[in-house]
Amino acid sequence: MVQTPVQSTDESRPVSAAPPEGGSAGTEPVRRSPVWVRVLAGIGYTLLGVFLLGALAFAFGSMWLPSTESRAAYTQLRAAGQAPDYDRQFHIPIPGCVCHSDNPVTVMQHSNRRISQCMGCHGG
Numbered sequence: 001m002v003q004t005p006v007q008s009t010d011e012s013r014p015v016s017a018a019p020p021e022g023g024s025a026g027t028e029p030v031r032r033s034p035v036w037v038r039v040l041a042g043i044g045y046t047l048l049g050v051f052l053l054g055a056l057a058f059a060f061g062s063m064w065l066p067s068t069e070s071r072a073a074y075t076q077l078r079a080a081g082q083a084p085d086y087d088r089q090f091h092i093p094i095p096g097c098v099c100h101s102d103n104p105v106t107v108m109q110h111s112n113r114r115i116s117q118c119m120g121c122h123g124g
């Protein structure tokens with residue numbers, strides 16, 4: 001004997017289902033997080049990303065690459081034996097973070113120093 005369908009498939013919800021919003025029934029289907037939770041999570045991930053970028057910049061960031069003039073001037077002084085060599089180390093140049101010194105030696109020496117190292121020589 002064929003049973004009469006109690007619920008239609010497309011239009012209405014199942015007859016026995018819990019109330020759609022805020023019900024305390026244990027049979028409730030999985031609900032998506034409330035909007036405020038998702039907004040907070042978004043802000044959280046954004047802050048985390050900004051923080052990680054900042055930490056990366058602090059650990060390895062350096063001032064932007066020296067100008068061609070500074071390089072040329074330094075190379076000349078170096079060839080003439082009037083400029084010391086400088087440490088080369090891994091660093092990430094930060095766009096817009098420029099060295100304002102006119103002294104090519106200072107510029108080249110500072111060119112690959114990391115932001116985390118500034119304090120070591122410049123107080124703080």
Ligand code: HEC
Nearest residue numbers: 062063100101102103106110113114115117118120121122
């Ligand atoms: C190894 C030590 C040391 C580190 C690390 C260092 N500095 Fe310096 N800095 C010096 C010295 C020494 C001078 C003066 C050099 C000179 O005048 O020839 C100087 C000079 C400067 C000047 C003045 C330049 C001028 O000619 O007016 C600025 C600005 C500066 N440093 C910024 C920074 C920043 C930003 C950092 C981090 C990226 C940094 N320094 C890391 C040693 C250091």
